[in-house]
Amino acid sequence: MNRNLYDLLGLCIAVSFILALKGLASPKSARRGNLIGAAGATAATVLVFFAPQEISQSGTATTSGHHHTLLILLAILFGVVVGVPAARKIQMTQMPQLVALFNGVGGGAAALVSIVEYLKLGSAASTPDVVATVFTVIVGCVSFAGSVVTFLKLQEIMTTRPVVFAGGRFLIAGTLVGVLASAAWVIHSMGNTSLLVMGLLSLLFGVLFVLPVGGADVPIVISLLNAFTGLTVAASGYVLQATLLIVAGTLVGASGTILTRLMATAMGRSLFGTLFGAFTAKPQAAAAAGEARPVKSGSPDDVAILLNYAQRVVIVPGFGLAVAQAQHTVREMADLLTSKGIDVAYGIHPVAGRMPGHMNVLLAEANVPYEQLVEMDEINPTFPQTDVVLVVGANDVVNPAARTTPGCPIFGMPILDVSQAGNVIFLKRSMRPGFAGIENELLYDPKTTLLFGDAKDSLTKVVSALKNL
Amino acid sequence: MSNGLALLSIFVLSVFIGFEVVSKVSTTLHTPLMSGANAIHGIILIGAITVADRAVNNVQLSLAIVAVVLATINMVGGFVVTDRMLEMFKGKPRKASQTGGEK
Numbered sequence: 001m002n003r004n005l006y007d008l009l010g011l012c013i014a015v016s017f018i019l020a021l022k023g024l025a026s027p028k029s030a031r032r033g034n035l036i037g038a039a040g041a042t043a044a045t046v047l048v049f050f051a052p053q054e055i056s057q058s059g060t061a062t063t064s065g066h067h068h069t070l071l072i073l074l075a076i077l078f079g080v081v082v083g084v085p086a087a088r089k090i091q092m093t094q095m096p097q098l099v100a101l102f103n104g105v106g107g108g109a110a111a112l113v114s115i116v117e118y119l120k121l122g123s124a125a126s127t128p129d130v131v132a133t134v135f136t137v138i139v140g141c142v143s144f145a146g147s148v149v150t151f152l153k154l155q156e157i158m159t160t161r162p163v164v165f166a167g168g169r170f171l172i173a174g175t176l177v178g179v180l181a182s183a184a185w186v187i188h189s190m191g192n193t194s195l196l197v198m199g200l201l202s203l204l205f206g207v208l209f210v211l212p213v214g215g216a217d218v219p220i221v222i223s224l225l226n227a228f229t230g231l232t233v234a235a236s237g238y239v240l241q242a243t244l245l246i247v248a249g250t251l252v253g254a255s256g257t258i259l260t261r262l263m264a265t266a267m268g269r270s271l272f273g274t275l276f277g278a279f280t281a282k283p284q285a286a287a288a289a290g291e292a293r294p295v296k297s298g299s300p301d302d303v304a305i306l307l308n309y310a311q312r313v314v315i316v317p318g319f320g321l322a323v324a325q326a327q328h329t330v331r332e333m334a335d336l337l338t339s340k341g342i343d344v345a346y347g348i349h350p351v352a353g354r355m356p357g358h359m360n361v362l363l364a365e366a367n368v369p370y371e372q373l374v375e376m377d378e379i380n381p382t383f384p385q386t387d388v389v390l391v392v393g394a395n396d397v398v399n400p401a402a403r404t405t406p407g408c409p410i411f412g413m414p415i416l417d418v419s420q421a422g423n424v425i426f427l428k429r430s431m432r433p434g435f436a437g438i439e440n441e442l443l444y445d446p447k448t449t450l451l452f453g454d455a456k457d458s459l460t461k462v463v464s465a466l467k468n469l
Numbered sequence: 470m471s472n473g474l475a476l477l478s479i480f481v482l483s484v485f486i487g488f489e490v491v492s493k494v495s496t497t498l499h500t501p502l503m504s505g506a507n508a509i510h511g512i513i514l515i516g517a518i519t520v521a522d523r524a525v526n527n528v529q530l531s532l533a534i535v536a537v538v539l540a541t542i543n544m545v546g547g548f549v550v551t552d553r554m555l556e557m558f559k560g561k562p563r564k565a566s567q568t569g570g571e572k
Contacts, residue, residue, distance in 0.1 A: 017509050018486060024494045024502050031555040034505055038548040041512055045544075048515040051522075068530060072521050075534045076514075079541020086542075087549035098550060099504050102511075106543035110513045112536035116520040116529045128473055226507055233510045234483075238476055240516050246476060247483045248512040254487025255506040259499060350496065357499030364557040375496065 001050045007243070009047055014247040016040025021251060027370075044244060045076070092365050093322040096354040097154040100222045104147025107229040111140025114236045115195065123190055130190060132238045134183045137195065138202045140232040143225045145206025150225070153210075153218055154354065160218075163211040175205045219355040220263050220271070227256025259356060266350035268402065268412035295431070298449040300458060303390075303425055304465035306449065307333075310387035310423075312343040314379060316416055317363065319353050320393015320429065324455035327366030330392060333463050334372070346372050347379040347389075347416050349397035376416055383420035391418065392427045393455045399440045408438055424448045427458050498558070505551040511544025 016036050023033015049069065083102075090098045114136035118125065125133070152158045182198035185191075213221050230252025237245025264271050307313055321330060334344045346368065352359035360373060383389070391398055402413040418424050419442055426443060428450060442448055451458050494502050517540045521533035 017512075018490060020505060020509065021487075021490045021494070021502070024498045024505065026495060027498060027555070027558040030498055030501060030558060031552065034501070034508075034548065034551050034555055037505065037509060038552070041508070041514075041544055041548065044512060044515050045518070048518045051519065068521055068524065068534075071530075071534060072518055072537055075521075075537040076518075076541045079538045080545050082538075083542035083544075083546030084549055087546040087553065090550065092554070095500060095504070095550070095554075098546075099507055102504070102507050102543045102547050102550075105539040106507065106510050106513060109517055109536040109540035109543065110510075112532050112539070113513060113516040113520050116524065116533045116536070119529055119532075120520070120523065120525060223503060226503060226510075230506070230510050233513045233516075234480060236513065236516050238473075238480075240519060241472070241476070242516060242519070243476070243479055245512060245516055246479050248509050250480055250483035251487040251490070252506045252510040254484055255491040255494075255502060258488065258491045259503060262499075353500075355500055355503060357497055357502070360497045361500045361554050361557065364554075373497070 001052050003052045006047070006050075006052055009043070010242075010244045013040040013044045013047075014244050016043075017248050017251055021255065092362050093319075093325075093354075094155075095358065095361065096219060096222060097151050099355070100147045100150040100154060100225070103222065103226050103229050104144045104151065107140045107143030107147065107225070107232055109140075110229065110232040110236050111137050111144065111199070114140070114239055115199070117236075117239050118195060119192065125190060127187070129239055130187050132235045134186050134198070136232050136235040136239065137199055138179055138183060139228050139235070141199050141202035142206035142209065143228045143232060145203040146210040146221065146225050149207050149210040150218055150222055160214070162214040168208070168212060172205070172208045175201060175208055179205055217267070219351065220260060220267070222355065223256055223260040223263055224271070225256075227253050227260060230254075230256055263351060263356050266356065266414065267410070268414055295443055295450055296446070296448060298425075298451055300451065300461035301465045302449060303451050303458075303462050304469060306388050306423055306425065307337060307342070307390070307462070308340065308466060308469050310342055312345075312382075312386045313337055313388045313390060314345050314347050314383070314386050314418075314421070316347045316349075316389060316391045316394050316398060316418060317352060317359055318392065318394020318397060319358075320395075320427075321455050322353060322359075322362045322393070324393065324457075326392065326456035326459050327362055327368070329456050329459040329463065331363075331366045331368050333459055333466065334368070336463060336466050344372060345374045345379065345382075347376065347418075348373050349376050349394070349416055350414075352394065352397055376414060380417045383417050386421040388423045388425060389418040389421040390425045390427070392459070393429075395428075395440055396438065398442060399438060400442055401438055401440065404441075410438060418442070419445065422447065426450045427455050428452060429454060498555075501551050501554045501558075504547055504554065508544055508547025508551055511540055511542075511547050514540035514544050516540075 017040055020033045020037025023029040114133045118133045153160050178201045182194055182201055185194040186198055210221055230249045234246045234249030237249055337344050348359050350356055396410055398416050398418045400419055401408050402410045402415045405411055517536035521537055524530035524533050
C-alpha cells in the first residue's frame with residue numbers, strides 16, 4: 001500500500017479515537033462515540049496487514065512481503081475468544097477488576113512490543129530509541145504487575161488491607177534505585193541481559209508499589225496505571241514510528257491523569273498520600289476494636305413507618321447495595337415511595353462504588369431514572385430538609401470522621417452530610433467497618449436506626465411492609 | 470532527527486487535545502471513560518502485529534505473538550464492555566449537561 005494513503009487512513013483512525021472520547025460528553029452520544037472508536041480500532045487492525053514495507057533499520061536488507069500472517073491471525077482470534085466472553089459475562093459490580101486486568105494486559109503487550117523491537121534493532125538502535133524502549137519496558141512492566149495485584153485485591157483473592165512489612169519502604173526505594181540503575185546499564189551497554197534485569201526489577205517494583213495501597217484507594221491506582229499504560233503505548237509508538245500509537249496512547253494518558261486527579265480530590269487526599277500513605281499512617285485497628293457500644297437497631301416495619309411518613313427521602317447507595325444485587329429492589333422501593341407522594345432522590349458520592357461514576361452505571365443497570373441521581377455537591381445543602389436518609393451498603397462516604405478526626409485515613413475526604421437529616425437508617429450486614437476500615441460514629445447517633453441483614457433481603461422486607469401500610 | 474521532532478510535536482498536541490476532550494466528559498460517565506480509554510490503548514495491537522510480522526527468530530516471534538494476544542484481549546474486551554455499559558444509559562431522560570439538576 002502507498003505510504004501516503006496508509007498514513008492518511010491512520011490519521012482518520014486517530015480522529016475516530018478522539019471522537020470516541022468526545023462522545024462521552026453526554027450519555028446520548030456516548031454509545032455512538034464508542035462504536036466509532038471500535039470501528040477505528042478494527043480498521044487499524046485490518047490496515048496494518050497492508051502496511052507498506054519498512055526498510056529495516058540496519059539498512060542492509062528490506063523485509064519482503066508479510067510473514068507469520070496466519071499465526072498472527074490465530075493469536076488475534078485467541079485474544080477475541082478470551083476477551084469477548086469476559087467482557088460480556090462480567091457483572092457490573094466487578095467492572096473495576098476487569099478494567100484493571102485489561103489495563104494490565106495492555107501494559108504488558110506494550111512492554112513486549114518494545115522488547116521485541118529492541119532485540120531486533122540490536123546495536124543499530126539510536127539513543128532516543130533506546131531511551132523510549134527503556135521507558136516503555138519499565139512503565140509497561142510496572143503497569144502489568146501493578147494491575148495484576150490490583151485485580152487480586154479487588155477480587156478479594158488477597159487482602160484488601162494495605163500490605164506493609166518491616167523495611168517495606170526501603171525495599172521499594174531499593175527496587176526503584178535498582179530499576180533506574182539497570183536502565184542506565186541498558187542505555188550504556190545496549191545488552192539483552194541488562195534489559196532482562198530491568199524488566200524483572202520493574203515487575204517487582206510494580207508489585208511492591210501497589211501492595212501497601214489500601215482497598216479504598218485501589219481505584220486511584222487503577223486510574224494511574226491506566227495513564228501509565230497510555231504513555232507506554234505512546235512511547236512504543238515513538239520507537240515504532242507509528243503516529244497512531246502516539247496519539248492514542250497520549251489521549252489515554254491524558255484521561256487517566258485527569259481521572260486520577262479528580263478521584264484524589266473526591267477522596268480529599270493527595271496522590272502522594274494515597275500511594276505512600278500506608279507507610280506513615282498509624283495503625284488505627286486498635287481504635288476500631290472498641291467495646292460493643294449500644295446501637296439502635298430496628299425491624300423492617302420500623303423502617304417502613306419512618307419512610308412512609310417522610311416528606312423527603314434520600315437514598316445513599318454504596319457498594320454493599322451492588323454486592324447484594326439490590327439495585328432493582330431499591331428502585332422498586334423508590335417507585336413505591338414516589339407513588340405515595342414522597343420526594344425521593346439518590347445521593348451519589350463521586351467515589352461511591354469502586355471507581356468514579358461506578359454507582360451511576362450500577363443504578364443505570366437497574367433503570368433508575370437519571371434525574372433522581374444527584375451529585376454530592378448538589379445534595380449536601382438539602383439534607384437539613386430531608387426527613388429520612390437511607391444508607392444502603394455505604395459507610396465511608398457518610399462517615400463524619402472525615403470531618404472530625406484528623407489523622408484518620410479518610411480525614412479531609414468530602415462526605416455526604418447525612419447527619420444533618422432528621423433520621424438516618426443504615427442497612428448493613430454487620431457492624432464491620434467499611435472498605436477503609438474506620439469506625440463510623442454516626443452508627444451510634446441517637447437518630448440512627450440500623451437494620452441488619454443482606455441489603456436485598458432487608459429492602460424486600462421493607463417494600464412488603466410499605467405495601468401493607 | 471526532524472522525524473523525531475515531528476513525532477514529539479504530535480505527542481505534545483495530543484496532550485492538549487486529550488486534556489481538552491476528557492475534561493468535558495460528564496461525571497456520570499467516568500466509569501465508561503476509564504474502560505473506553507482502556508480499550509483505546511489496546512491499539513498497541515497494531516504495534517504487536519508489526520513486530521510479529523518483522524520477527525526474525527523464534528524468540529522474537531513468540532514474544533510478539535504473546536503481545537498480540539494480550540493486546541487483542543485489551544482492545545476487543547475493552548470496547549465490548551464499554552458498549553455494554555453505555556447501552557444502559559440509553560432511553561433515559563437525556564439531561565446530560567445538567568445531571569440531576571432539577572427538582
